[in-house]
Amino acid sequence: MISSLVQYHPRSFREFCYVYPVVSRRSGGLSLGVNLSLSGQCTFSCVYCQVIAEGGQKQIDVNSDFIDFDDLKSELCQLIGMINNGSLFQDSWFSLLPVEKRGLKDIAFSGDGEPTLSSAFPEAVRCVAAVRRQLCNEAVKIVLITNGTMLHTKHVQNAIESMLENNGEIWAKLDAGTPEYFQTIARSSIKYEKILDNLTTLTKRFPAVIQSCFISIQGQPPDNSEIKQYAQRLMSLQTNNILRIQIYTTARNTPEQWVSPLNNEQLDSIAETVRNLTGLQVDTFYSN
Numbered sequence: 001m002i003s004s005l006v007q008y009h010p011r012s013f014r015e016f017c018y019v020y021p022v023v024s025r026r027s028g029g030l031s032l033g034v035n036l037s038l039s040g041q042c043t044f045s046c047v048y049c050q051v052i053a054e055g056g057q058k059q060i061d062v063n064s065d066f067i068d069f070d071d072l073k074s075e076l077c078q079l080i081g082m083i084n085n086g087s088l089f090q091d092s093w094f095s096l097l098p099v100e101k102r103g104l105k106d107i108a109f110s111g112d113g114e115p116t117l118s119s120a121f122p123e124a125v126r127c128v129a130a131v132r133r134q135l136c137n138e139a140v141k142i143v144l145i146t147n148g149t150m151l152h153t154k155h156v157q158n159a160i161e162s163m164l165e166n167n168g169e170i171w172a173k174l175d176a177g178t179p180e181y182f183q184t185i186a187r188s189s190i191k192y193e194k195i196l197d198n199l200t201t202l203t204k205r206f207p208a209v210i211q212s213c214f215i216s217i218q219g220q221p222p223d224n225s226e227i228k229q230y231a232q233r234l235m236s237l238q239t240n241n242i243l244r245i246q247i248y249t250t251a252r253n254t255p256e257q258w259v260s261p262l263n264n265e266q267l268d269s270i271a272e273t274v275r276n277l278t279g280l281q282v283d284t285f286y287s288n
């Protein structure tokens with residue numbers, strides 16, 4: 001039941017523009033996504049990206065998305081209200097969610113692209129934090145799901161600081177142990193070394209979760225040497241600030257037919273290797 005709810009993952013809800021409810025594997029339940037990337041702007045072009053698969057990513061100037069904060073706030077308040085009064089679960093799809101899973105786990109900056117590319121990100125953090133303080137219980141997190149591209153910038157670091165004062169958590173992507181594999185997966189003009197530098201900067205200053213999506217390419221999982229180098233890269237970060245590693249695989253549409261999810265045994269085996277080599281907490285999230 002939960003796995004089919006997870007696979008159904010539209011990034012829109014009714015007539016809303018910015019905020020959408022999802023059942024999230026990595027959140028462990030109900031999450032409200034906040035989309036600051038209406039045109040899908042991203043610095044990566046991941047081979048497993050659901051947004052690209054659905055035609056949602058367009059190449060435009062990074063700051064061209066206008067955010068109407070009155071609308072964002074109103075949508076967030078409405079959806080939290082619908083969760084709190086139960087009306088969301090009269091919706092045909094969310095009615096399938098078991099009663100014990102109906103509490104809000106987090107409000108997550110995710111959406112159709114890389115949230116920190118939006119110049120509105122710091123203001124959006126302030127807006128979400130104010131609504132959370134007003135309407136949510138203390139346990140509800142504010143999550144940033146990021147590919148790491150902008151973590152070196154002052155304005156993003158300040159916004160992260162403000163998130164952390166409001167039960168924030170940073171989930172930063174690292175899908176590879178080598179520059180070559182990184183380019184195979186992310187197909188980006190950003191260099192792998194730049195992403196590693198930014199993750200180092202992040203973990204020197206803030207606690208963070210590292211999230212890593214591993215997949216099969218033409219039926220082949222990443223080889224052991226790639227995973228060992230990935231583990232070494234993790235150890236090169238400020239490990240006492242790494243809260244945990246989330247290892248997962250794709251559960252949704254991918255833009256490339258030669259990409260497929262790893263099976264549970266393959267994911268478990270990667271997680272075991274990483275655990276043994278790093279001593280870090282590693283959680284796995286299966287595709288089914």
Ligand code: SF4
Nearest residue numbers: 042044045046049147
């Ligand atoms: S970083 Fe995220 S949004 Fe960007 S291409 Fe990769 S999966 Fe898609």
